[in-house]
Amino acid sequence: MTTSPYTSQSAFDGSRMRVLLLVDLHEGAQQQFLDAYEQMRDRVASIPGHLGDQVCQSVENPSQWVITSEWETAPPYLAWVNSDDHLETVRPLQRCVKELRSMRYGIVRETGVDRPRAGALQSAPREGDGVIRHALTFTVKPGSESKVAEILAGYAPPESRVDAATRLRRTTLFMHGNRVVRTVEVEGDLTAALRHVSRQPEVRAVEEAINPYLEQDRDLTDPESARNFFIRAAMPPVHHVARGGPEPGDLRREALYYPAKQGCGMALARLLARQDEAAAADPASPVHRSTVFQREDIVVRLIDIQGDPETDPVMALGIQGPRKAAVLARLLDGEALGVAGPLTGARDANRLLAHAGMALITDRRAAQS
Structure with missing residues (x-):
């Protein structure tokens, strides 16, 4: 998939990826950490x-370590890191860790390579x-949806300024049935x-x-x-595209829920990403900005759109063209949506839009965002 100049993030460009895991260990846990790494590396390989x-x-601080890994493309890594298998594999390693941070990079240029490598730059x-x-997503017990919505809509917003360099820009919560999706934007x-x-x-x-x-029970x-809950709840963005130029004043934020058939989540997310790139290049499209989030077979598409999505349900859903609609129908778990x-x-597009649309619970923006 070739990304357009409007795309600022994509897991589907076919390029190799480098993952850096920055680790700060508990005092005296160095050998335990290395033993845990030895146990998991064959599984990861x-x-x-x-x-x-x-x-x-680190040559300066023995408690600081870095694990680097390289992947042919982003999708295999994302499928692995979002799986329960990954959570179980890294559990012994996490017990040694005081603080951990994951950073992901697409490889743009390289030197010193004297043989062909799998994957592209x-x-x-x-x-x-x-x-x-x-984004985070989790489910609540059936029958509790209205109470949960009331709680999530009623809390006071946190202080948006984190430090001199970081600010919480926008937090939006949606629900679809008993599924909650919380999206955040951070500078x-x-x-x-x-x-x-x-x-x-x-x-x-x-x-x-x-x-x-x-x-899912949790004890904060x-x-x-708490860590296991939020790892399982994490739903990373796999594609973001925005049309250039000034932002229209009449944008509204919508979220659409696309449950995929088993094993089809990544393919469905890729389809929506392609459609959103085409929409970004089309001046007639009402979609100004879109982000596709995906975890296993759960796909959520966040769009900032001009006007009511029902005015143009095909564009709002990202299924322009009969072939695209047919592909979506094959990948989508339609029974889960009804x-x-x-x-x-x-008529089918309107019906899908009505069933895929998520209910907005709250949309909070920081001042001067």
């Missing part, structure tokens, strides 16, 4: 798309808008922003308030339980 890794210890540098996007350091938010009293209070309604006083069957016309 067997993952399709994995090219190799290194573990490095990123064809050109991307230009972004200085905003990092992230600066995402890790610092998420840590800042988690420490705010008003956020901690709302997290405790929804605990009894969660389908237990670091491992729209099983082919997508053959405007």
